[in-house]
Amino acid sequence: MRQDKILNIPAIRRMPTYLHKLLKMQAEGKVSVSSTELAEYMNIELIVVRKDISLTGISGQRRIGYDVNELITYIKNYLGWQDTIPAVLIGAGSLGTALLGYNDFELYGFNISHVFDSDPEKIGKELYGRTVRSVEDMKICFAANPPEIAVICVSNSAAQQIADKLVELGIRYIWNFANVSLKVPPHVVVQREVIAGGLAMLAVKRKQNNAVNR
Amino acid sequence: MRQDKILNIPAIRRMPTYLHKLLKMQAEGKVSVSSTELAEYMNIELIVVRKDISLTGISGQRRIGYDVNELITYIKNYLGWQDTIPAVLIGAGSLGTALLGYNDFELYGFNISHVFDSDPEKIGKELYGRTVRSVEDMKICFAANPPEIAVICVSNSAAQQIADKLVELGIRYIWNFANVSLKVPPHVVVQREVIAGGLAMLAVKRKQNNAVNR
Numbered sequence: 001m002r003q004d005k006i007l008n009i010p011a012i013r014r015m016p017t018y019l020h021k022l023l024k025m026q027a028e029g030k031v032s033v034s035s036t037e038l039a040e041y042m043n044i045e046l047i048v049v050r051k052d053i054s055l056t057g058i059s060g061q062r063r064i065g066y067d068v069n070e071l072i073t074y075i076k077n078y079l080g081w082q083d084t085i086p087a088v089l090i091g092a093g094s095l096g097t098a099l100l101g102y103n104d105f106e107l108y109g110f111n112i113s114h115v116f117d118s119d120p121e122k123i124g125k126e127l128y129g130r131t132v133r134s135v136e137d138m139k140i141c142f143a144a145n146p147p148e149i150a151v152i153c154v155s156n157s158a159a160q161q162i163a164d165k166l167v168e169l170g171i172r173y174i175w176n177f178a179n180v181s182l183k184v185p186p187h188v189v190v191q192r193e194v195i196a197g198g199l200a201m202l203a204v205k206r207k208q209n210n211a212v213n214r
Numbered sequence: 215m216r217q218d219k220i221l222n223i224p225a226i227r228r229m230p231t232y233l234h235k236l237l238k239m240q241a242e243g244k245v246s247v248s249s250t251e252l253a254e255y256m257n258i259e260l261i262v263v264r265k266d267i268s269l270t271g272i273s274g275q276r277r278i279g280y281d282v283n284e285l286i287t288y289i290k291n292y293l294g295w296q297d298t299i300p301a302v303l304i305g306a307g308s309l310g311t312a313l314l315g316y317n318d319f320e321l322y323g324f325n326i327s328h329v330f331d332s333d334p335e336k337i338g339k340e341l342y343g344r345t346v347r348s349v350e351d352m353k354i355c356f357a358a359n360p361p362e363i364a365v366i367c368v369s370n371s372a373a374q375q376i377a378d379k380l381v382e383l384g385i386r387y388i389w390n391f392a393n394v395s396l397k398v399p400p401h402v403v404v405q406r407e408v409i410a411g412g413l414a415m416l417a418v419k420r421k422q423n424n425a426v427n428r
Contacts, residue, residue, distance in 0.1 A: 010223045012418050013411035020393060020408075041395045043404070079414055080421035095312035104393060104410055149416065172423075175416055179234060179318060181255045189423065190257065191416040193409075194234075196318055197227035200293055202363065202389055202405040204226050207294035209386075209403065 011052045015075055016108065017042060018052070022072050023107055034065040076109075084109045086145065090162050091153030092117040092125065092132045095177055099151060100128040112151065114141055118158075135162070142169050149173040156180050163190075225266045229289055230322065231256060232266070236286050237321055248279040290323075298323045300359065304376050305367030306331040306339065306346045309391055313365060314342040326365065328355055332372075349376070356383050363387040370394045377404075 006012070021041050025033060035053065039046045056074035058066065076082050089096055089112050099105075100112060115127055116135045125132045133141065150171045154162050159178035166174060167188055174190045176182055182190050220226070235255050239247060249267065253260045270288035272280065290296050303310055303326050313319075314326060329341055330349045339346045347355065364385045368376050373392035380388060381402055388404045390396055396404050 006415065006418060006422075009415065012414050013408070015414045016410035017406070017408050020410075021395075043395065043406075079417040080424070081417060085417075085420075093312070094308045094315065098307070098309035098312055099409070101308065102409060105413075108410060108413065110410075110413060148420070173416055173420055175412060181235075181257065189416065189419045191412050191419070192231070192257075193412040194227070194231050195313070195316060195407075196230035196234075196322060196324075198389060198405050198407040199319075199322065199324060200226050200229045201220065201223065202387055202403065203293040203295060203299075204220060205403045205405070206299075206362070206387055208220075210294070 008055060011055055012079075014042065014044075014052055015079055016104065019072065019075050019108065020104055022068055022075070025068050026072060030068055032065040033068055033071070037065075079108075081109045084111050085149060086147045087112045087149040087151060088114045088116065088138075088142075088147040089151040089153060090116045090135065090138075090166075091155075091158075091177075092119075092122045092127060093153060096151075096153035097127055099153065099177075100130065110149075113145060113147070116141075118154075135165070138165065138169060142171075147171065149175060151175045151177065152182075153177045222269060225269055226293075228256065228258075228266055229293055230318065233286065233289050233322065234318055236282055236289070239282050240286060244282055246279040247282055247285070251279075293322075295323045298325050299363060300361045301326045301363040301365060302328045302330065302352075302356075302361040303365040303367060304330045304349065304352075304380075305369075305372075305391075306333075306336045306341060307367060307369075310365075310367035311341055313367065313391075314344065324363075327359060327361070330355075332368075349379070352379065352383060356385075361385065363389060365389045365391070366396075367391045 018038065035046055035049045039049045042049060056078040058071055058074040087110055089099060092115050100115065105112065115130045115132050116138055117123060117132050118135045122132050123134050150166045152159055152162055152174060156178050159176065159180045160182060163174060163182045163184060167184055172188055174182065174188065176190050176192045184190055232252065249260055249263045253263045256263060270292040272285055272288040301324055303313060306329050314329065319326065329344045329346050330352055331337060331346050332349045336346050337348050364380045366373055366376055366388060370392045373390065373394045374396060377388060377396045377398060381398055386402055388396065388402065390404050390406045398404055
């Protein structure tokens, strides 16, 4: 994996939350939004919101706020989410099912078109409009619809084998929900998702509170 | 919510991943670990690993590496994870089920003892050793076993109502997986988990690669 330095990690992780709010405002017909309004929604400081938004390159108009449509465009450009990104998901267990049911992915242009599993009891099942297919079908399926991103939701013990197969089939971006460090060639990018990361954040806030209240 | 500034967010989010690796090494009988080994596992730069670990207050011994047991203790202390934190989960859908099946929580002292749902079809079901109970039972159940953290895995539309109920019952820490900004009194801390945050990270890496290859 290329070790390009990614700066502003917390800001990048917040972008989908801004987008979620802005798309909702757009649907409600709102045309402008102030940074104060966004700070309240995000539950973070005003200066952090302004910094986050300035990353997208939009020119701020502090008095009247940001144009909702324009800010959506700038955030999507910043993330490279202007176009649809074809994706597949491997592992139709409870976590995989939860991700397939996540409504916002489509709004972000993230389109999970196919779902694969190796469990004969799951193959053939319908999950949010997709039929679960055998992992054996990946090759033929990828040839017809080459995906850019593969989401790994299999067990920890099966994850490396699935990753090897995905790399062999030309996948360059892996979003890994298994709790393992995947070994991949340098041209493949892995984003490891550790659910407990949020719990660590909550734990630190709890510890700070306990220290204050002691 | 008290707006205490939390610094080092990416480092905090990485702590459970270090802990996962270290606990595994401990189980395998390894006594020391080098920062190089951790950097390779984490797929991040060596200097970042050293900075992360220095946050815990452990004194580094660069030549022989860190003592595995000691580093585990320091990380747990840093996160306030020395003792068991009693927790409950509301919403026994696919995401809630996935969280209940997450093996590492127990190792982190995060103990989800009870699961609640409002769906009569789910109440009474067994999920990883817990029986799903009605949300109506929360009051009586909390009185007997007061939880510190509540995990919200209900639908976006039901989340605020559940949060209100939890606050009324004395919960001070909420780990919120619903995609909504919860309104809570200032003494209650909410950690909102946005799954798409990781997707944004992957998207930015993809955009950087595409820019280089163009």
